[in-house]
Amino acid sequence: MNLQIQVMDRLEEVEALRAAWNRLDQGVVFRSLDWVTTWWQHYQRSRRERLHVVVVRDVSRPIDSQVLAIAPWYAEATRARGTVLRWLGSGEVCSDHLTVLCDGEEQRRVAKCLASYLAEADDWNRLELDAIDDQDTMMQLVADELQDHDCRLMRRPEGQYWAIDLPATWDEFLAMQSKSHRKQLRRTDSRVLASGLATWHTVTNTEELNSAWPMFVELHQRRRNSLGERGCFASPRFASFHAAVAHKLLANDQLRLGWVEMDGEPLAVEYHFASPQTIYAYQAGLDPDRVDQNPGRLSCISAIKQAIEGGHKTFDLLRGDETYKAHWRAKPSHTYRLRVLARSHSSNWLAQTADLAETMAGAVKASLRPLVSPTPTTH
Structure with missing residues (x-):
């Protein structure tokens, strides 16, 4: 052969x-x-x-x-x-x-x-x-x-892993949602993000990554600890691996590290990866003292909008059967x-x-x- x-x-x-x-x-x-x-x-x-x-x-x-x-x-x-x-x-x-x-x-x-x-x-x-x-x-x-x-x-x-098939526009994405969820997303977007009350920032260079990385790790750990969990970054190997690989992915334009900022402080952060067609939503963190301000919803709106604007076709939420995934119209695959x-x-x-x-x-x-x-x- x-x-x-x-x-x-x-x-x-x-x-x-x-x-x-x-x-x-x-x-x-x-x-x-x-x-x-x-x-x-x-x-x-x-x-x-x-x-x-x-x-x-x-x-x-x-x-x-x-x-x-x-x-x-x-x-x-x-x-x-x-x-x-x-x-x-x-x-x-x-x-x-x-x-x-x-x-x-x-x-x-x-x-x-x-x-x-x-x-x-x-x-x-x-x-x-x-x-x-x-x-x-x-x-x-x-x-x-x-x-x-x-x-x-x-x-x-x-x-199972869960993935959202992304349409061409945010309005089309909203049309995919349930009536109640669509109403929540529109209200949050218009009152908080579109109004400038909160802003979305993304890492674009090594200096920004070095500055944002400790913030991401802190918010992730604080959130998991508030839920009685150890948090992924309590593992030294896990922490050192991601600190190293994030820089390599940034150099390859495959890193998407973004966060919502409100009142001059980070509220929620998303650690994602990118391929030409797909965004992989790997991890997140948020301020557990400000959950009443819907930090997860704000960061999800921002990240999905960014994915649509970037021409991506799939928003992959990866493995795990958390209930929010189906709520955002992700579909499971075994x-x-x-x-x-x-x-x-x-x-x-x-x-x-x-x-x-x-x-x-x-x-x-x-x-x-x-x-x-x-x-x-x-x-």
């Missing part, structure tokens, strides 16, 4: 793929080279973890177009599961829309090649891939091919997690132990679910 597999375990090798990576990631920030390599630099915990980025090449092509696909994985050596392959960017960062990056016209050929490699390779025991979009054709093809190679597969639902076991006897033995533990943990969570109240949101 003229296809060859290369496994990269050094960061310098992966960085050298930048041109091909940028061509294949479709502008999705969570798939970008800057996102996953910055994640690796901050989240690699020990020598038990190593890069395991699988590259599929067509060596019959010119050298600058040989890379057809990239599987952005890392490997972890574990006692219970053996060597586990996972997404770069997984874990507490909650990267969405991860996949095997592939030229759309080559998906079937690549899936066969990748599955054949995985079926024969002896350097892994288990694939644990989370938050796969239900409509991800590439991952479905890979799963089908692995099943044909007698690998054991487990596919389990894993929640995700799932995929577990694939290598064909070796040791893998199956390790899998039985791991699966038993995972099943028991799931049963415990299910039994506790009615006792746990939903996590409040910032909007």
Whole structure:
């Protein structure tokens, strides 16, 4: 087939793929080279973890177009599961829309090649891939091919992400809303934003980012703490990763950090990412002492208006079933997690132990679910 597999375990090798990576990631920030390599630099915990980025090449092509696909994985050596392959960017960062990056016209050929490699390779025991979009054709093809190679597969639902299909104008967006919500948005917009009582600011350069970043972190933490939660930035790794990646995304025009200011003080802030077609609403924060001034509504209005004016077609609210998402007319799409076991006897033995533990943990969570109240949101 003229296809060859290369496994990269050094960061310098992966960085050298930048041109091909940028061509294949479709502008999705969570798939970008800057996102996953910055994640690796901050989240690699020990020598038990190593890069395991699988590259599929067509060596019959010119050298600058040989890379057809990239599987952005890392490997972890574990006692219970053996060597586990996972997404770069997984874990507490909650990267969405991860996949095997592939030229759309080559998906079937690549899936066969990748599955054949995985079926024969002896350097892994288990694939644990989370938050796969239900409509991800590439991952479905890979799963089908692995099943044909007698690998054991487990596919389990894993929640939903929510996205708003953006119209061309704000008035059209308002028309999508319920009558009561439309009335609230118009009143808030005209009385607070259009009147100049509150203003929307966005970061455009490094100096502004350096100034706004501590404000964002503070408002996020204060809001989550007021709800009895720890807040994401209590994690040192999470905090250092985002402080670093935000600067890289700004340089690529993929950062959208904006805030509503009232009476000279920040009221609410939105930390979003941008691709040519989509805005990804990643995190937010607000002043918990001023919730009576509708900070979340003000910042959402401002961010969605900005997205529409920027020509974006989708406002992606990402994973989580918070009630405000449906209220803003976002539509859900399902995700799932995929577990694939290598064909070796040791893998199956390790899998039985791991699966038993995972099943028991799931049963415990299910039994506790009615006792746990939903996590409040910032909007």
